[in-house]
Amino acid sequence: MDFQVVVLAGGTSKNLIPLVSKEVPKALLPVANRPVLSYVLEHLEQSNLKDLIVVVEGQEAAALVGNWISGAYVDRLHVEVAAVPEDVGTAGSLRAIAHHLTAKDIMVVSGDLVSDVPPGAVAAAHRRHDAVVTAMLSSAPVSGPSESGSSTGKDKTKKPGRYNIIGLDPTRQFLLYIATGAEVEKDIRIQKSILRAVGQMEIRADLMDAHLYAFKRSVLQEVLDQKDTFHSLKQDVLPYLVRSQLKSEVLLNGAPQAEENGNQKVNSQSNQVTLSGILANASTPSFHQLSGLGTNGSTRRTHKCCVYIADNSKYCLRLNSIQAFSDINRDVIGEASRLSGYSFSPQNNIIHPSAELGLKTTVGPHCMLGEGSQMGDKCSVKRSVIGRHCRIGSNVKVANSVIMNHVTIGDGCSIQGSVICSNVQLQERVNLKDCQVGAGFVVTAGSDCKGEALAKKEK
C-alpha cells in the first residue's frame, strides 16, 4: 500500500499539565502502563502500515520519544522521528517535514488517538473515491473530555458531547460541511451551492472528527504551500478543502490532468466519470461530477472530501485532556480491554506476577497492578491502574485513579478519581479526590485535597 503515515505526537501539551513534563511528553503518557503512542503505532502495524514518520514538537521531547521507539520497535517498524519547533500547529508540522513525504497518499494520525478502528478501512475509502481527503469520524463520547482544537491547545469550554457539526451526503460517504472549534457554538451556515449540488444533506452533531486523515499528497502539499496562514489541519486545512470542493483550487493528480481539463477533452472526461463511477460502486455519477459538468462542455474542477464513519461498537477517543486521560485509562482496562493487549486474569484484572499484595488486600476487577509494585495490608483497589515499582502502605484505598511508576503511598491514604504521576510521594493519611499530582511532588501527611492540581513550581 503506497501510504506514508505521519503520526503527530505533539509535545508537552498545555492541556495536560501537570501530567506532562519535560521528562514525560504527551506521547509517552502511560495508558494502562504503556505509552499512549504505542497504541497508535501497534494499531498501524496491524494494518500493515509500517512506514511511519513520528513528528514531535520540541527537540528534547523528540529525543525522548525517539529513544523509546528505537528501544521498543527497533525490528518491527520503520520509524523516523522528526522534531519540529513548538507551536507550529499541525499544519506547520507537516510543512516542516514536507521533504520526507513522497508517497501518493499520506495518512495523518494524531499520536494521542486510542482506537481500534482499522486505519486500513479509512485508506480504502480514500482510494475508492479518489478523494483529496478522507476523515475518520466517530460518534462523540457522551461525557468526558473537552475537545482541544489541535495540539496547540486552544481549549474552549464547551457543552459535553458536542465536538463538530458535520454535514454528510445521503450515502454518508462525502463530507459536505464541517464546523470545528468555536464555530460549533455558532449558527450553522451552509453554502447553498453545495446543497444545490447534492440535493440533500444530513447535519449531525453527534459525530467527532477523530483526527485521522488520509490526504492526497499533492493536494496537501499544495494547500500547505499556498495558504501559509493555515495553522491547523483540523481547523484550517480540512474545512478549506470541504468548502472549496465544488470549485477546486487544487490540481488533481498533478499538472497533466489540469492541462487535459483546460483543453476540454470531453471524451476523456466522460471516460473518467464512468471509471470513477464504477470505482465508487455507484450506478450514477456522483454529484461532484454532475455539478462539475457544464452545459457547454466546459468543466469546473471539483474534488471529493470523504468520510469514514467508525462503527458505534469501535472505541475511539483522543487523549487530549486530563479528563480524557482518566477516561481512556479506565476504558482500556475496562470496557475496551481488547485494546490493551494484555490478557486478563479470571478476576478480570491484571496483576503482574512480581507484584506483592499484603494480607486482606483486594484488587477488584478492571484494575491493573504493574511489575514489582508492593501493597500493604487491608488495601482496596477499584477500577484503577497502578504502575511499576510502587510502594503502597496499609489501609490505602484507591478508586477510579491512575497511579504511575515509582510512587510511594503512606498508610491510610485514600485516593479517588485522581492521577498520581511518577515518583510522587504521598505521606500518611493523605486524602485526594479528583486531584492531579505532578511528577516528583511530595504531599505532606494528613493533607486533604479536592479537585486540585498539585505540582512542583516550574523551573
Next chain:
Amino acid sequence: MGAQKKGATRFSEDPEELARVPLQAILLADSFTTKFRPITLDRPKVLLPLVNVPMINYTLAWLESAGVEEVIVFCCAHSKQVINYLESSEWFSHPNFSVMTIESHNSISAGDALRLIYERNVIQGDFVLISGDTVSNMSLTQVLKEHKERKKKDSNAIMTMIIKRSKSSSIIQQSRLGTDELFMAIDPNTKQLLYYEDKADHSKGAICLDKLLLTDNPSISLHNDKQDCYIDICSPEVLSLFTDNFDYQHLRRHFVKGLLVDDIMGYKVFTHEIHSNYAARIDNFRSYGSISKDIIQRWTYPFVPDVKFFGNSAIKLERQGMYRASDVVQSRSAEVGSFTVIGNGTRIGNNTKISNSVVGEGCTIGSNVSIEGSYIWDNVIIEDGCKLMHSIVCDGVVIKSGAVLDPGVVLSFKVIIGQQFVVPSYSKVSLFQQPTKQDSDEELEYADNSSGIVENSSMADTVDKSNGQLTSELLDEECGPTYELGTGGVGYIWSICEGSHEEEWRHSIAPIPADKLAEAMQTTDDDLELLTQDGSVLPPSGELKPDSNYSDDNEDPRDVSIYFEKEVEATFLRAVHENIKEDNVILEVNSLRLSYNKLFTDCAGAIFYSLMKLALETPHSSPSELCNSTMDVVTKWKKLLKSYLTDIDEQIEVIQKFEEICLESAKEFSPLFSKILFHLYDKDLIQEDAILKWDDEKKNADEADKVFVKQSEKFIQWLREAPEEDDEEEDEEE
C-alpha cells in the same frame, strides 16, 4: 344548498362527536397573485382550462376520490364566475360530496380568506387546505392517520405539509414547475419541519440555521431536492392562528415561517413525503406547461383526458400519447405528433403540423400551420401559414395568416393578431390596457392585487355586457392596438416592467434558452468563486458578515429616541384631550417602550417632557402663571409620572431632562427651575436622594452646567441639613 347549510350549522364540542366529523377541505379558488395576468383579468385562474378541463375540476375530483366529504370553496376574484360555474356543473349533485361556496370581495390574501372562514365557523375538525389549481392523485389516508396520531401525542402539531421529491436545477435555481428553489430542514426521525426558505434571496450564498436546532436533534436533514405540493393537512387551530395574527397573509411566507420562528407557542409543522403519487400546483405559466405535459403523459392517472372523471367528454387515447376527440376534422396531409390533445369539433387544415400541444374545442386551424408545445384553448381561429412556438392562446383569439408567435407568448381572450405579424418572445397580449400601476415587488403584490380586483370586476362587467361590441369599440376608439399587432390586429402588448424582464424566461412556458442557461452557469461559477475567496480570508466562512449587516440595519439611535419622544407626547396629548385614564396611558406608553426597545428612564424623561410642553402651551402672561400652570399639570398627572419614577435613576433622568428643557427648548422655565423642582419634591415625585445624587454628579461639571444647581443651592442645602435632623430624631426616639 340545504344539505350544506346543515353541515355548516351542525357542530359539537363533544370529542366523541368530533371524531366522527366529516373530512373537510378548504379550497381557495383564488391564488392571490398576479402571475396569470392578463388572462385572469377575464376569467379566474381556477376556471382556466388545463388540458381542456377547468383546473378546479382536477382539484375537486381528487378531493372526492380521496374521501373528502365537504369542500368549502372560497371565491374572491371573479367570485360570481366561479359560483356560476360550480352551480351549473355536476359538483353540487354528488351524493356523498358536498360543495359549498363562501364569497368575499375584499380578501387580498390566503390569510384574509382563512380569517373569514374562521368567522363563518364551518370547520369542525382537521381539514385539507388546498388551492383550486392543484392537480394530484395521492391518497390522504396515510397522511391523515399520521397527522391525527401526532396531534394526539402533541397538541402543538397542527399542520402537515405534503412534499415530494423533485430536484430543482442547480443552475437556474428553480424547479421544473418554475417555482423558486426551496430549502428545508427536516428532522429525519419525526419529520418535523425546522426551516423553510422558499423565496430564496439569491445574493445570500449560505443558509443560516439556528444553533439551537441541533441541541434538540442530534441530526437534521437539509433538503434542496423537495418540492412543496401546497397541500396541507391542518388542525382547526390553524384558522384561529390566522385570526390571532392578523398580519399573516401568505400561507408559507408568513404562516409557516411565523410558526417556525415563534418559540413561545411552540406550534409545530410536519412534513409528509409522497413518493409514487402525483401532486403539484400550478403557480405560473411554466408549471402550467409542465403539469399539462404530466397529465398528457398520464402521471396524474386517473385524472387524464381519456377518463371521464368529471363531466368532460372522454377523448380517445391513440398511439404515442395522442388524444383525439371523436369529431375532429383533420386533413389527410396534417401531421399530429405525439403527446398532443385535440378537442372536439376542431378542424385542422392541410400540411399542418402539431406536436406536444393541446388544442381545445371548436378551433379552426388553417393550412401549413406549425404548432409546437403550445396550449390553444377553445374557439381559436388560426389562419394559414402561422407558426406557434410554446405559446398560450386563450379562447376566441384570431391569428391571421402568416403571423408568428415566438416562444413564451401569451394571448389573452379575443385578441386578434394581424397578418404576418411577429409577436416577440414573452409578450403578453390582452384587449385590456396594462394597468399603469404595476409593481413587481413581491411585498406590494397583495396591495396591488386588491386594486386589481376592483379593476377586474369593472372590466369583466364591460366584457360581459358588451361582449362582441367591445372589439369593435376598441377598434374605433383606439388606433394604438391596430398598430401594435399588425394590420387588423386588436389588443395591447403589455410592456414588461423593468425589474421582471430579466426573470420573464423563468416563468414562461417556453423552454429555457441556452444563453440564459450559460449566463446562469456563469453566475453560479462566480458565486462559488466568491465563496471560496471569502472563505480563505475569513476561515469561518464569512461569519463576520451578519454582524456588520446587523449594525447597518440599525437605525441611528438618536433618531429612534426622537421618534419615541414624539410618540409618547402624542399619546399623552391624546390622553389630555380625550380624558383617557392614566392606567390606559401607562399601558400605551409601556407598549411604545417595548416597540422602541427603550428603558423606563426614557419613558420617564419623555413623559416629563410632554408634561412640561403642555404646561408651556397653556396660555400664560407671567412666569408665576407659568409656574402655577406647571404645578397644576404636574398635580393632575402625578399618578402617571409617579408610575415611571420608582427608581432613583429615573428621577435623576427627569431632573436632567428638566435641565435640558430649560436650556434648549423652553427657556421660560429656567428662572422657575428650583421652584418646580421643589414642587416635584413636595409632591413626592422626586426623592431627596435623587436630588442629592444629581448635585453630587454635577460637582465636577463645567460652570455652565451648574447654573441650575446653583439656582437650587438653597433647596439642596436645606435638604442636606434636614435629613440629618430626621435621623437624629429617629435615633433619639430609639
